[in-house]
Amino acid sequence: MKITKLTKGISLKRPLEGGNEEQLQVVRQVLADVRAQGDAAVRAYTEKWDGFTLQELRVSTEEIEQGAKSLDPQLYADLKEAAHNIRFYHEQQKRSGYRVQLANGSWLGQRITPLDAVGLYVPGGTAAYPSSVLMNVIPALVAGVKRIVLTSPAGRDGQLPTGVLAAAHILGITEIYKIGGAQAIAALAYGTESIVPVDKITGPGNIFVALAKREVFGEVAIDMIAGPSEIAILADDTAFADEVAADLLSQAEHDALACAILVTTSERLAEEVAQEVEKQVAALPREKVARASIAHFGAIYIADTMADAVEAINSLAPEHLEIMTEQAEQVAEQIRHAGAIFVGRYSSEPVGDYFAGTNHVLPTNSTARFASGLNVDDFVKKTSMVYYSEQTWANHAPKIARLARMEGLEGHARAVESRGWRKGE
Amino acid sequence: MKITKLTKGISLKRPLEGGNEEQLQVVRQVLADVRAQGDAAVRAYTEKWDGFTLQELRVSTEEIEQGAKSLDPQLYADLKEAAHNIRFYHEQQKRSGYRVQLANGSWLGQRITPLDAVGLYVPGGTAAYPSSVLMNVIPALVAGVKRIVLTSPAGRDGQLPTGVLAAAHILGITEIYKIGGAQAIAALAYGTESIVPVDKITGPGNIFVALAKREVFGEVAIDMIAGPSEIAILADDTAFADEVAADLLSQAEHDALACAILVTTSERLAEEVAQEVEKQVAALPREKVARASIAHFGAIYIADTMADAVEAINSLAPEHLEIMTEQAEQVAEQIRHAGAIFVGRYSSEPVGDYFAGTNHVLPTNSTARFASGLNVDDFVKKTSMVYYSEQTWANHAPKIARLARMEGLEGHARAVESRGWRKGE
Structure with missing residues (x-):
């Protein structure tokens, strides 16, 4: 995997895969x-x-x-x-x-x-x-x-x-x-x-x-337009290279278009992970797919500070994010955009793919900026309800009619006022 | 407005206006x-x-x-x-x-x-x-x-x-x-x-x-693909024809493609509303627009029973629904699909357009079957979070690895298992 020094303010945002x-x-x-x-x-x-x-x-x-x-x-x-x-x-x-x-x-x-x-x-x-x-x-x-x-x-x-x-x-x-x-x-x-x-x-x-x-x-x-799977891992010097590499490959094996990115503050880890990925990918049944993914969409970025690393992750808005750092939970608080966050060494991403309980249908292609994983809200709808009593109507009808007329909608004003004339009955 | 006897099981669903x-x-x-x-x-x-x-x-x-x-x-x-x-x-x-x-x-x-x-x-x-x-x-x-x-x-x-x-x-x-x-x-x-x-x-x-x-x-x-505005009114013999007509016209004046529909159990009301619409539309500043809307998309349906009327409304899934019947609140309980429901005589639809507090950006074209009016949920996103401790990982890793292998994703299984070997350290 290619190792790149992270430039401040760089956006890792992934272009949308739109089909031809x-x-x-x-x-x-x-x-x-x-x-x-x-x-x-x-x-x-x-x-x-x-x-x-x-x-x-x-x-x-x-x-x-x-x-x-x-x-x-x-x-x-x-x-x-x-x-x-x-x-x-x-x-x-x-x-x-x-x-x-x-x-x-x-x-x-x-x-x-x-x-x-x-x-x-x-x-x-x-x-x-x-x-x-x-x-x-x-x-x-x-x-x-x-x-x-x-x-x-x-x-x-x-x-x-x-x-x-x-x-x-x-x-x-x-x-x-x-x-x-x-x-x-x-x-x-x-x-x-x-x-x-x-x-x-x-x-x-x-x-x-x-x-x-x-x-x-x-x-x-x-629900959403699902793109190829993505994983980003945010890690410091406390992470283990073989575990990071295995998790990167777990998403790379999905699809040649899948994306696996490590952002780390540790040069040591960056180099070890690059080697580990090379070693582990050779032993995977889906080696060909994983290799293609890593070659085209895999990347390792070295950040000067954890703050820079966090900002890079936010610009990517990855589908899956693993945090393998000291005080991983506090680091997670600084992440604004990710479909799902896996906190700490033992929260390997497949834990959420299969078993933990969170959903694995998650926003891809940087859409975690605005989209959410599949959830119960996706299967309900909301209906608003209005009940105005005669007194409430009487108190507010003149205001409503004025607002309607400001917008040039005389019919709206008359509808509200139509209740009025019977007051003298 | 044309008055039609409602046939049981008829769907009033409105075709989607898709542009050319x-x-x-x-x-x-x-x-x-x-x-x-x-x-x-x-x-x-x-x-x-x-x-x-x-x-x-x-x-x-x-x-x-x-x-x-x-x-x-x-x-x-x-x-x-x-x-x-x-x-x-x-x-x-x-x-x-x-x-x-x-x-x-x-x-x-x-x-x-x-x-x-x-x-x-x-x-x-x-x-x-x-x-x-x-x-x-x-x-x-x-x-x-x-x-x-x-x-x-x-x-x-x-x-x-x-x-x-x-x-x-x-x-x-x-x-x-x-x-x-x-x-x-x-x-x-x-x-x-x-x-x-x-x-x-x-x-x-x-x-x-x-x-x-x-x-x-x-x-x-x-948010959604907004189509022309729609109003449906569900009314029985207790409703006043001039008020019903005014409310129908309040939406008809929006757009020649707007839709205004009355479903009623009262023949008397149906006929009076048809006359009232004719009378009131002639006095509207936006007469031309409202007339076009009423001519093409306006309709009055007479239902045998309130249950039939409710079913017709549900098939339409209107953007706005007014209920002007006895026990309007109970009738509202039977409505499954509507963007917003206005309950009772004094809850004229423009009340919600301008003032009451509910949102007026609402699902059109029968999409109230699955869509909601604009609301706070539209401006937030949800991120799922997973933290597995070492013990939880140890308890469940074998199951997760089995499930991954069932799906042919060996890399997923190995990622979860990668944490294992250090147990002997």
Whole structure:
């Protein structure tokens, strides 16, 4: 890994991976076809891209139960414990609305209600992500969403991975479709003969899924446009190079476009980590992917002071940040922008990917400046409520009418005043 | 207005107003030009579309103070009282994060922090919307956002409306630009020589503004794609036709694309409202706009039962809903989808547009199914925090490593296990 001296005021902000025009045209065609032809288009694209003939779009109850039974019982128990932890963390995010009393019997309120129906995209294909099932479904369950739909591309055998089915089984999810890619997003957004449309689509996916989500945004809600994974590690001389290197590689192995960055105040650590990464990457099953990621998007920065290092991290706004320094918790207080922060040596990032309870669907591409990881708020909506009594109306109608007229909206003024004339009845 | 018998199960859902390909190409060109040429492009487009030569992009302190002084003192006081009410309502939405203790000294947390910088678009041109300044700025202020930028198209005299300046003055906003349209959205998203980019852009605008917001989404956060205004009124035989008609027209006057719908269980009311609308619209200054809206998007539906009427409203998911029925509050409980609900005869919708305290930036085009009005949550982000102690790590590392290996991510497993070997030190 390349070691660079950190220049003060440098921004590590990562440019947005937006896809190209050709990919966008493909996605638009898929969306239009599914909108017009429904299931037939979904079947055709599945045959074309996923390489199998989609008979039943929906996974049967037997398949789900068979999947759960086929999974190693130890793994099933691990998943179940992870689900429990994730639920516990997200339960804290539940909120109720409020009502405030005004004078003369009037009140204002905010009502918080779960969405009716959400669709969760679970990436698949070469890899299986049971953990993504847990991370997407549980916040929706905690929010109280009644209809939760999963969709995930099946393998060439037409089956979903055992782990994915087992995770769905643990959570009691029964509406699952064997559809991936842009056609899955289209089916969830517009509906088909077999799929009733949903109100919101969440979950990460490849560039086609990301582009499709962006296109249907507005028609339905979406969580965010997920980009390649990122990790930043902020470390001082107390950190161990082999641990830092292993954690950098844990994200680098995801994707050749993934990003792994170390910012450290220790020259010794910088050099040792560079060597360790070289050594460890050679022994990884996903060596090729990790090497590509490290070569293009890996970097080690040496900062003069911890304050400079913190500022560099804030400019990057990484998806995942590990802090391996003395007084790591105090350092964490100075971080303004990160999707998730892992404090201290034993909080290795995969702890949060799988098990601790926090969500692993997190903002990438420096969007942690303004975006949050998936959470219960993503599955509710708020409705404001106004009750004005006759007296409150009488007190304020003249002001409201004046404000409306200032904006040239006479109809607004007259609406408020229309209640007036009956006062003499 | 056309009166239709409501058929059971009919959906009143409104199709999304997406803009056309030509408009999109214009917007893309503007975005690209501002990105490449900064202020120069902003000046050129302002000259072209707003019809004046933009000297200083930024409004001076003197202009703001002059604006505040020029406004009728009564209106200034009305705006100030409205600001107070809006602040009071939104203060209830402030939240802090949480921390939960786990066994063995470990903990998980969620940190909630304000965004660094937001840009608020205030529509302008023919009309002035001081109320939009209040509605966009106050939730950001309550959230604790430090840098709040306003942008609004100036008139042909190169000045912003007095009311808009006065509203900014009341709120203490000093960074204001005289820029409108897609070029304003581009400047806020990408920055120019004179404008530092922001993290989120909110506020309604015309179709060019809406398309531009959609295009920059991801680069920055946006609130929502605002469509034309909508009102639905749910009324029974106790409602007064002239009041219902006046409220329908209050939204119809906004925009020829605005939508005004009455759903009622009373045939008598339906017929009287149709007549009243005809009578009142003829006397409106904005008669032409209101007539076009009523002709194309106005409708009166007669429902057999209140339950049918409620279901129709839920299928519409209107931006604004007024309930003028007996026991209006109980009826409101059955509404699942609406941006804002106005309960009872005296809660005329403009009450919420200007004064009561709730926000008037609300989800349109049936998106109240999944979206919320602008609120304090829109101006904060959440960061998850994980601290695992050595003991917690030791207890769970084997499970985490198993889950990672199930997903084929050996590097993840090794990262977690990397802490292990030193146990023997």
